[in-house]
Amino acid sequence: MMYAILIYGESGVFEQLPKAAQDKVMAGHSGLQQALGARGDYLSVKLMPPSSAVTLEPAVDDTTPPLVLDGPFAETKESFLGFYAAEFESLEDALAHARRISSPIARIEVRPIHWAGGVLSTEREDVGMA
Amino acid sequence: MSAWLEASFATHRPRAIAALTRVFRDIDLAEEAFSEACLKALEDWPKRGLPRDPFAWLLTVGRNAGLDRLRKAARRAAILDANKDILDMTGDAPPPDPDALRDDVLRLLFICCHPALTRQDQLALALKVVAGLTVGEIARAFLVKPKTMEQRLTRAKKTVAATPVPFETPAPAERARRLGEVGLMVYLMFNEGWSGSEGTVQIRPALCDEAIRLARLLLELFPGVSEQAALLALLLFQHARAPARIDEEGGLVALEDQDRTLWNRAMIHEGLSLLQKAERSGANGPYRVQAAIAAQHAVAHTAADTDWAQIEALYSTLYAMQPTPVIRLNLLAARARTEGPDVALHEMEALATDLSGYRWFHTMRGALLLETGDPESARAAFEAALDLGPTGPERAAIREKIALCKKSS
Numbered sequence: 001m002m003y004a005i006l007i008y009g010e011s012g013v014f015e016q017l018p019k020a021a022q023d024k025v026m027a028g029h030s031g032l033q034q035a036l037g038a039r040g041d042y043l044s045v046k047l048m049p050p051s052s053a054v055t056l057e058p059a060v061d062d063t064t065p066p067l068v069l070d071g072p073f074a075e076t077k078e079s080f081l082g083f084y085a086a087e088f089e090s091l092e093d094a095l096a097h098a099r100r101i102s103s104p105i106a107r108i109e110v111r112p113i114h115w116a117g118g119v120l121s122t123e124r125e126d127v128g129m130a
Numbered sequence: 131m132s133a134w135l136e137a138s139f140a141t142h143r144p145r146a147i148a149a150l151t152r153v154f155r156d157i158d159l160a161e162e163a164f165s166e167a168c169l170k171a172l173e174d175w176p177k178r179g180l181p182r183d184p185f186a187w188l189l190t191v192g193r194n195a196g197l198d199r200l201r202k203a204a205r206r207a208a209i210l211d212a213n214k215d216i217l218d219m220t221g222d223a224p225p226p227d228p229d230a231l232r233d234d235v236l237r238l239l240f241i242c243c244h245p246a247l248t249r250q251d252q253l254a255l256a257l258k259v260v261a262g263l264t265v266g267e268i269a270r271a272f273l274v275k276p277k278t279m280e281q282r283l284t285r286a287k288k289t290v291a292a293t294p295v296p297f298e299t300p301a302p303a304e305r306a307r308r309l310g311e312v313g314l315m316v317y318l319m320f321n322e323g324w325s326g327s328e329g330t331v332q333i334r335p336a337l338c339d340e341a342i343r344l345a346r347l348l349l350e351l352f353p354g355v356s357e358q359a360a361l362l363a364l365l366l367f368q369h370a371r372a373p374a375r376i377d378e379e380g381g382l383v384a385l386e387d388q389d390r391t392l393w394n395r396a397m398i399h400e401g402l403s404l405l406q407k408a409e410r411s412g413a414n415g416p417y418r419v420q421a422a423i424a425a426q427h428a429v430a431h432t433a434a435d436t437d438w439a440q441i442e443a444l445y446s447t448l449y450a451m452q453p454t455p456v457i458r459l460n461l462l463a464a465r466a467r468t469e470g471p472d473v474a475l476h477e478m479e480a481l482a483t484d485l486s487g488y489r490w491f492h493t494m495r496g497a498l499l500l501e502t503g504d505p506e507s508a509r510a511a512f513e514a515a516l517d518l519g520p521t522g523p524e525r526a527a528i529r530e531k532i533a534l535c536k537k538s539s
Contacts, residue, residue, distance in 0.1 A: 013134070013140075016137035017134065021133040048400050070356070077185070105138050
């Protein structure tokens with residue numbers, strides 16, 4: 001069964017951490033990535049801060065285009081920071097993996113995946129203006 | 131654990147201090163109340179787990195801590211005079227209205243831009259009150275003794291307290307004016323860290339990091355103001371180059387000589403997304419144009435790939451908005467690449483009087499004269515730059531050029 005490991009927290013807190021604490025977090029993530037990579041395909045995503053987002057509001061009917069808003073508005077509560085997706089043997093297995101990236105100020109949600117497709121990576125991505 | 135919580139407090143701080151300043155009408159009390167709330171959180175959260183809404187928790191505990199102090203303190207009379215219902219407050223602090231909160235944060239930053247303060251004191255005050263840096267950290271950033279900084283901050287706080295900024299919701303024009311002032315302060319904070327004004331220290335990353343944090347905060351609060359997205363994009367493009375800017379001996383590396391593989395790709399990507407977002411919602415102010423120029427450098431894989439025609443066109447746009455000699459000089463630096471060094475040197479003559487005291491005018495002239503095969507005049511130009519008191523790494527770079535001129539003549 002595929003599961004998503006969803007990470008919620010306050011945007012910008014990681015960047016505020018002292019280097020040693022950042023390294024510890026990164027060690028957790030690279031450990032998880034290695035473990036998942038050794039078993040097969042997986043997806044890992046870190047989102048940019050919410051302020052870089054643009055929102056499409058639901059269209060009122062099918063003749064009106066959706067309203068485009070700059071960003072989600074100022075939120076002091078936690079936001080969606082990123083996620084993993086992979087095949088796990090069981091819920092217990094998924095939870096055991098999620099524990100590797102648990103930290104004092106992030107909320108982690110483990111949720112089964114109904115459907116997934118596509119192939120995605122920024123590793124080979126080129127910077128362009130277009 | 132405490133490192134995590136402290137990082138979390140730092141992200142809440144600007145909004146919390148702004149909201150508490152609205153309650154107490156007193157920045158010092160707001161700072162003390164917030165510190166006390168953070169201390170309580172350090173005790174309480176590890177035991178009971180993170181509250182559902184940490185910001186609301188800090189606000190309630192901070193407000194109650196401030197009220198306790200107020201009941202005891204001699205400050206009571208003065209503060210109650212401004213805000214007399216304050217002692218009746220009980221229970222949870224009401225969640226602040228998001229629109230009022232963003233005006234409060236803006237107000238707090240705007241207070242730091244007080245015209246009676248020197249630019250450095252404005253920055254120091256913002257770093258202390260809004261960013262929450264310690265006096266020691268700020269003193270280090272400005273290369274002064276902690277005691278000196280402490281005195282400067284105390285004096286600055288007295289100055290701003292003497293002319294209070296009203297708590298009423300500002301009219302749109304006033305809000306835009308405040309945002310403009312605050313944006314400029316953030317921009318100058320970054321530049322202060324980026325270029326350094328005195329001594330041998332060229333880059334003070336703490337100032338750059340804090341400026342980027344404040345630019346992020348402004349964008350979070352005013353997501354619809356596209357120049358704020360452009361400002362953040364501009365700072366990110368510049369900061370992305372920091373790892374390549376200083377070599378192992380502490381020397382300054384010119385943009386065209388930097389190892390571009392060291393540039394921070396994540397920052398460049400974020401900058402590009404923000405710039406596109408700003409452009410699609412119509413930003414066309416000076417930050418947008420400067421960000422677009424920085425983006426052109428950021429996406430060029432090598433110095434030779436740089437699209438100088440685009441950069442020249444963007445500098446022309448910028449010069450139309452801000453016709454200053456320095457922007458004209460930048461325009462000519464681009465023109466030297468599109469039309470050749472002779473054209474640029476000729477047009478630079480008109481700037482000679484205005485920019486005779488500006489080091490970069492002379493180093494640019496020197497470099498262009500070298501290109502045209504006139505090492506003798508080039509050397510004179512570099513020596514003129516050396517006479518203008520460049521800082522350590524820059525001085526070394528100019529000396530190197532002079533040696534090169536001697537070799538070529």
